[in-house]
Amino acid sequence: MLEIAATLNNPGGLTAPMVHAVTALATVPSLAHLGGLDIFVIAVYFAMVIWIGYYLKNKASTSEEFFMAGREMTAWIAGLSFVSANLGSLELMGWAGSAYQYGILAAHWYWIGAIPAMLFLGMVMMPFYYVCKTHSVPGYLKMRFGQGSSTVAAFSFAFMTVLMSGVNMFSMAKVMQIVLGWDITFSIVVSSLAVAAYVALGGLRSAIFNEVLQFVLIWGGALLVPILGLIEAGGWTGLQARIQQNIALHLIPGGDYTHMWRSMGHFADNPMGVHWTGIVFGLGFAISFGYWTTDFLVVQRVLAANSLRSARMAPVIGSFFKMAVPFIVILPGLLGLVVLQNPDGTHMLLHGEDYVTAHPGMGLHSYNDVLPLMLVRYCGPGLLGLGITALIAGFMSGMAGNVSAFAAVWTYDIYQPLINKKARDEHYVAVGRWATVLGVVISIGAAYTVMHAQGIMDYVQALFSFFIAPLLGAVLMGMFWKRATAAGGFWGLLLGTLTSIGLWAWVKAVPSALSIVALSSDAKDMAENMYRALWSVIVTVLVTFVVSMATKPKPDSELNGLVYGATKLPTEPPVPFYKNEWCWTAIAIVVFVGLNIIFW
């Protein structure tokens, strides 16, 4: 379940395994015990986020200020917020666990599963989002394809956002119960009250400010673990040698833990059960581009930038930090393979959730415990509180992202066009504040629903993929093909979504259909999601094309600011090369390619 929750903020987590991670461990004694110093560190963090929200409450009095942060954010702030809204604590823990289980393959979700899409957003798509002054992605669809497509996208986004927020909230509360022994309701109430307070008070500006703060905290709290871990393991070379040694001694399962592409030739050659085509086209295109370029949760941060250049630079800046995240997520998982020990000094082997559940009372730990275990291993009083604060900050940044995006979509794309078209600006701000509170309340309801009906968790990640991939197809066709019509966009989006749902239901009903949907009977859940997303994008594009060819397009004059080839983009004043977005994009591409070659 940790990994499911990770999908809220990371498209790559769509079908990660171990769906019952948290629930299985509820009876195990807590991993860590906080002292007074740790509690102080956590309390200071909560005081700071509330202070920021209170300070910014007077700077969110118009709808443009409340929902778009006045479009005054610098490239750095928008870029860090862009990454931070995606960097949930459950992602940290879930992907660290995946790295322990699958090795460095997990880094695909940070590199090819993010970087090309982030750069594409900044360099190619952002000008259209920014120039048309849309308030949201459904808002863009409204301008391009009309109210029908926008309404479909708005309702699906609003529904998914609060559901994901609730799942994330429940997962986080469970983690706090496991790691610290905290009561679930206590964790839910305290964290959601804090988020509701600072977002409702200060709107998107407050959410963004806190996300930047939380980003710094996540690094400050989590970076010490890989540094000390590498010292203990003897550096990267020592880590590789000790992994091989542990494999030879049968202390850990065999496999290639430190290379990313070598075992991608066939589904059966790697423990994830994926093929390189699935990684490149399914994850690297359909899922990743769908999430990073059309999910309003992240796009909203960039729309708040203070200029077109800042809006383009923000995802580029974010890409560098995204490439660095495996250092605090993947590396601790790999280090756990060689440094973790039982209390008696023997090697500690972590297990899957099912195995841990089947062997209660043996003091076993699951893959998902690797990050807290590493934290407890190296961090004493104060530093442990800092690490826990990093986890809490990660959760809150993800949740604030969800509720602030929900408030904007609810107000602009549902309430305004469908319920009250001609109200005063203050009215919409009030609706936004109440939508923030409502979003949190519904999230809490979703969290408790999940708690009492945990089977829902199995479906949440599939639900996420139903909407994101077709949305990508619709936005790409609308943005880059002038001939695309309103009817084409609407039917493409609808049939693409139904395709995704249909393929999922088909495999559920007839498991052998997996060999058709995912091209191999050796494929696992992860591969299925990647290929399902790819098929739904293809269907969306094809349907949009066919229907558009049979219907009348808009004249070019109505597409200005919305479509490539019909838009005259504003020219930005010249800047030195080191401030130019294309320069930094080129550097990001070189680093991205270099990392994949180094860890080939």
Added chain:
Amino acid sequence: MEKEISIWFFIGVLLTVYGVTILSYGIWELVTNTVANVVLNNLHAPIWWGAIMLLLGIFYALRFRPGKV
């Protein structure tokens, strides 16, 4: 119109508070020789990690302090 306080100032304040707290604890550990029961405690991570946070915190808090032109 009053100029908005930069987010970097808030970050500076937080890092300063954390830096002082953790560095102080690290120094207390060193002086009293009561190190926490964690791996690599001989490296005294609270001292250098706390010091790094404190220096960064002071830099950002001063560089982006309210009212600075």
